[in-house]
Amino acid sequence: MPELSVSGGRLELLAEVEAFLYKEAQLLDAREFDAWLTLFAEDGVYWVPSGSDDSDPQREVSVAYDSLSRLRERVWRLQSGVAHAQEPPSRTARILSNVTVEPDGDRLLVGSVFVLHEFRRGRLHIHAGRYRHELRRTGDALAIAMKKVELVNNDGYLGNLSIVL
Amino acid sequence: MSITTGNALITEDWRIAGRVYRDPQVFEAEMRTIFARCWIFVAHESEIADGGDYKVGLIGRQPVIVSRNADDGAIHVLFNRCRHRGSAVCQREYGNANHFRCAYHGWTYGSDGRLIGVPFPDAYGDGFDKSSMGLAHVPRVESYRGFIFACLDPDAVPLEDYLGNATRFLDFIADLPGGIELSAHASKLEYQANWKLQLENTIDCYHFSFTHKSWLDILNQRGTSSPATWRENVAQNETWRTIDFGGGHSAHEYGSLESHKGKTVTNFSSGELLPFNFVVFPTLGFVGAQLRVVMPLSATRTRVLLYPMMPKGYDAAQRAEVLRNHEAFYGPSGAGSTDDIEVGFDRVAQGLAADAVPEDWILMSRGVEREVVDAATGVRYGRSADELPQRAFYRRWLELVEEGLDA
Numbered sequence: 104m105p106e107l108s109v110s111g112g113r114l115e116l117l118a119e120v121e122a123f124l125y126k127e128a129q130l131l132d133a134r135e136f137d138a139w140l141t142l143f144a145e146d147g148v149y150w151v152p153s154g155s156d157d158s159d160p161q162r163e164v165s166v167a168y169d170s171l172s173r174l175r176e177r178v179w180r181l182q183s184g185v186a187h188a189q190e191p192p193s194r195t196a197r198i199l200s201n202v203t204v205e206p207d208g209d210r211l212l213v214g215s216v217f218v219l220h221e222f223r224r225g226r227l228h229i230h231a232g233r234y235r236h237e238l239r240r241t242g243d244a245l246a247i248a249m250k251k252v253e254l255v256n257n258d259g260y261l262g263n264l265s266i267v268l
Numbered sequence: 269m270s271i272t273t274g275n276a277l278i279t280e281d282w283r284i285a286g287r288v289y290r291d292p293q294v295f296e297a298e299m300r301t302i303f304a305r306c307w308i309f310v311a312h313e314s315e316i317a318d319g320g321d322y323k324v325g326l327i328g329r330q331p332v333i334v335s336r337n338a339d340d341g342a343i344h345v346l347f348n349r350c351r352h353r354g355s356a357v358c359q360r361e362y363g364n365a366n367h368f369r370c371a372y373h374g375w376t377y378g379s380d381g382r383l384i385g386v387p388f389p390d391a392y393g394d395g396f397d398k399s400s401m402g403l404a405h406v407p408r409v410e411s412y413r414g415f416i417f418a419c420l421d422p423d424a425v426p427l428e429d430y431l432g433n434a435t436r437f438l439d440f441i442a443d444l445p446g447g448i449e450l451s452a453h454a455s456k457l458e459y460q461a462n463w464k465l466q467l468e469n470t471i472d473c474y475h476f477s478f479t480h481k482s483w484l485d486i487l488n489q490r491g492t493s494s495p496a497t498w499r500e501n502v503a504q505n506e507t508w509r510t511i512d513f514g515g516g517h518s519a520h521e522y523g524s525l526e527s528h529k530g531k532t533v534t535n536f537s538s539g540e541l542l543p544f545n546f547v548v549f550p551t552l553g554f555v556g557a558q559l560r561v562v563m564p565l566s567a568t569r570t571r572v573l574l575y576p577m578m579p580k581g582y583d584a585a586q587r588a589e590v591l592r593n594h595e596a597f598y599g600p601s602g603a604g605s606t607d608d609i610e611v612g613f614d615r616v617a618q619g620l621a622a623d624a625v626p627e628d629w630i631l632m633s634r635g636v637e638r639e640v641v642d643a644a645t646g647v648r649y650g651r652s653a654d655e656l657p658q659r660a661f662y663r664r665w666l667e668l669v670e671e672g673l674d675a
Contacts, residue, residue, distance in 0.1 A: 151601060154453050161588050164452045164576050167601045168592060176486050176596075180603055185482045188606035224614070258361075260458035260571050261600035263609045 113204075120204050120213050120238065123245050128217075131267055132195050136178040139267070140171070144239055144246040147171050151268060156233075156253040166257065166264065177267070188265040193223040195266060199234065210248065211238040221266055230268060231255050277673075278666050282636055282659060283629035286620045289462040295567040297672030302550050303328025305668065307410070307417040307430045309552040309561060310334045310345055312575075314414065314449030315362065320379055323362040324348060326563050327418060332406060333358045334416065337380040338366045345406040345418040346381040357403065368403070377403050413442035415552075433647050434517035437546050440525050441554065444541055446581030450559065452591060454573040455599030459609045461617035463551070463564035464661070466572055469612045470553040470560065471510070471520050471545045471657035473502055474634065479611045483603045502652045510656040512639075512648035516549025516664030518657030540593065541577060547657065549664055557590050558598060568617060574598050574605070632658050 123142075130139040143149075151166035152158045160168045169177060180186045197219040205212040213236040221228040237249035252268045277285050277294070288294055308327045311334040315323050319338035324331065331348040348356045350370040357368040357377060367384065369376040376385035381403035389396065408419040410427035415438060417427050428435065441448060459466075469475065477484060477498050487493040501508055507523040521544040528543040546554040553560040563571040576594040578587055597604035620630075635654025642649070650656030 153455060153599070158453075160591070161584060162452065164455055164591055164599070165595055166455070166599060168595055173592070173596060176489070177603075179489075180482045180486060183482045183485065185485070186603070186607065187479065188610040190610075258456075260456040262458055263606045263614075264600040265606040 116206075116211075117202065117204055120211060120245070121202050123238070124199055124202065124213070124215060124234070124236070127247075128197050128199055132197060134181075134192065136181060136267070140174060140178060142245075142247050143171055143174065143250075144241065144248050145171060147174075147247050148249050149174050149252075149267075150249060151252045151254065152257055154258050156257065166254070166261070181265070181267070186265065188263050191223065193221045193266045195219060195221050209239065211236075211240075211245070213238055219268065223263075228262075230264075232257070232268075277669065278632075278662055279629070282631070282633035282655075283627075284632050284662065286623055286628040286630065289464065289616070289620055290567055290623070292567050293673070294669065295564070297669045298564070299328050301668040301672035302665065303330075303420070303564075305419070305421045305424065306550055307408075307419045307424065307427050308550070309415060309548065310418045311416045312414055312448070312450045312559070313343075313411060313416060314447075314451060316343065317449075318364065320364045320366050321362070322358065322365060322379065324358055324360070325561075327406065327420060328564070330406075330420070331356060332418065333368070333403070334418075335379045335381075337378070339380075342380065343409060343411065343416060344380050345409045345416075346377075346403040347406065349404070350375055351383065351401045351403065352386075381405055413438055414447065415442075430515065431548065432515045432517065433513040433645055434515070434519075434546075434548060436525065437519055437544060437554075438548075440528075440544075441542065441577070444577075444581075445579040448577040448579055450575045451578055452576045452587075454561075454575040455594070455602075455605070457572040457574065457600055457605060457609070459570055459572075459613045460568055461570065461613040462567060463562050463570040464665075465613045465616055466560075466562045466570060466608075467547055467551070467553065467661060468658050469608055470555060471518050471547050471661075472655075473508070473510075473520050473545075474653035474655070475612065477502065479607050480604055482607070483597060486603070505652065508652035510635075510650040510652065510654050512650075512656055512660035512663075514646050514660075516661050517547060518660035519544050519546040520652065520657060541579065541590070547661065549661060556593070556597070558594060570613075632662065 127142055149167060149169040150160060153164055153166045181189055197217055199215045199217040201216040203214040215234045217234055219230040232252060232254040235251040236247060238245045239248045277288050310325045311323055316334060316336040319336055319341055322333055322335040324333050333346045333348050335344050335346060348358050350357050352373055352375045355370050355372040357370045367376050367378055374387045378384050383398045383401045406418045407422040408424055410417055412427055412431060477495050484495040484498055509521055511519045523543055541557040542554055551562040557577050559575045559577050561573040565571060576590050595602055599605055632655045635650045635656055639656055640649045
């Protein structure tokens with residue numbers, strides 16, 4: 104862990120986290136899902152709340168709440184050729200910004216804002232919201248313990264949202 | 269149902285006209301007949317368990333508030349429309365309140381709809397009768413075992429008569445451990461195609477191994493089912509039956525209700541509570557562990573609420589299993605709902621735009637020759653992948669809509 108009381112260390116940490124987030128975004132836009140999965144810790148979770156940003160996933164329904172094994176199934180399906188909702192596949196481009204990093208013990212709590220453009224079946228869809236990554240350092244690398252996606256419209260009616268956000 | 273002219277909506281040999289899914293005039297007729305005369309599910313009692321609890325909903329296009337009065341616990345279904353200048357008085361989807369105050373001029377109504385406050389009322393003169401100016405009530409509200417229905421027709425038959433032979437399937441749901449609650453809220457879907465496609469799809473086992481092949485492959489990887497097992501059951505398992513209860517209500521059962529009594533694993537896993545898919549005409553459905561409500565917005569725009577049902581007797585781990593099962597298949601990011609939207613709704617809308625075909629019909633005749641009618645009850649039975657449940661829906665649909673088109 105860099106020395107956080109030194110401003111240079113904090114910038115270094117921010118740069119490291121941003122590079123990690125950009126890499127993740129690039130892998131998803133490139134549909135390199137197997138490489139994306141390697142960013143997750145074994146107990147990692149991909150969570151898209153429904154209804155509100157702070158709904159309780161153990162009591163209330165989510166858009167997605169995937170353990171790594173469920174995430175592997177999701178990714179397998181997207182590449183299976185028989186996931187009709189992604190035939191033809193969406194093309195996506197996402198921008199993320201406003202990155203904040205808050206160290207918390209052995210975790211990094213990372214916030215960012217994203218805008219994701221999705222094009223499919225002749226229509227352009229815009230998704231936006233906040234990513235909240237909980238990152239853990241394992242050896243030299245960062246790993247995702249939790250990726251929470253707070254869609255601005257998570258209390259609205261959604262269509263075919265079969266892409267990974 | 270003897271119309272075989274070019275203008276027929278449904279023919280005797282069970283072809284359905286493309287315009288049934290496209291035509292705004294058919295949609296208007298549906299609003300005038302089906303949604304003005306049928307009992308429409310508006311809430312489960314668990315959603316408004318305490319005095320002052322409310323939720324909003326739709327009866328056809330009518331925005332309503334389903335409210336439990338704080339004083340006496342009575343349930344009211346109120347039009348969400350201020351008597352003064354028409355503004356909707358309730359903006360939240362659900363909550364708890366002892367009054368609804370219109371934000372436009374401050375008219376205030378009790379949770380029973382009674383008008384309790386008008387700012388500067390003297391301008392209306394002495395003849396103004398507050399007691400007659402409450403929020404308008406939907407004329408009929410009845411509950412069957414916790415399922416609350418409302419009806420715009422004051423002369424409608426009682427709810428239990430309307431449900432008819434379908435009540436024993438609602439009983440099976442109400443009798444799940446501790447009873448069920450809709451405390452997990454709903455996945456919310458919207459698609460750009462006709463509302464009836466979602467109902468047809470809810471009770472259709474024919475599509476499963478094709479539309480949802482990727483899901484069956486995943487179950488195969490988990491070792492819990494396989495495409496071959498599914499196809500074998502659909503083709504050969506005589507305990508997998510389709511049922512037409514009459515009145516538009518229908519089901520597909522995976523073995524009889526009696527054979528499932530007391531079991532916790534009824535279908536694929538313990539996250540699936542129901543050994544059947546079930547539709548209460550016109551817009552209420554049940555699948556797996558889910559209650560679904562279909563809301564038509566226009567001939568080509570539909571919203572759907574998918575509620576995971578929670579047995580009150582379930583512990584935290586069992587509840588989480590219901591949720592995780594639900595999300596994997598249903599909802600805007602689930603494997604099943606997204607493939608249904610794509611193949612069963614969006615591509616159907618795309619295909620049915622071809623109205624210059626020589627015969628603008630779709631086929632709903634599968635298994636029509638092998639329907640078996642129980643003489644005692646009038647209930648019809650068919651094989652698993654027969655389109656008997658869809659015909660059950662459209663038999664009632666046609667009776668009602670033809671009257672609306674004649675009007």
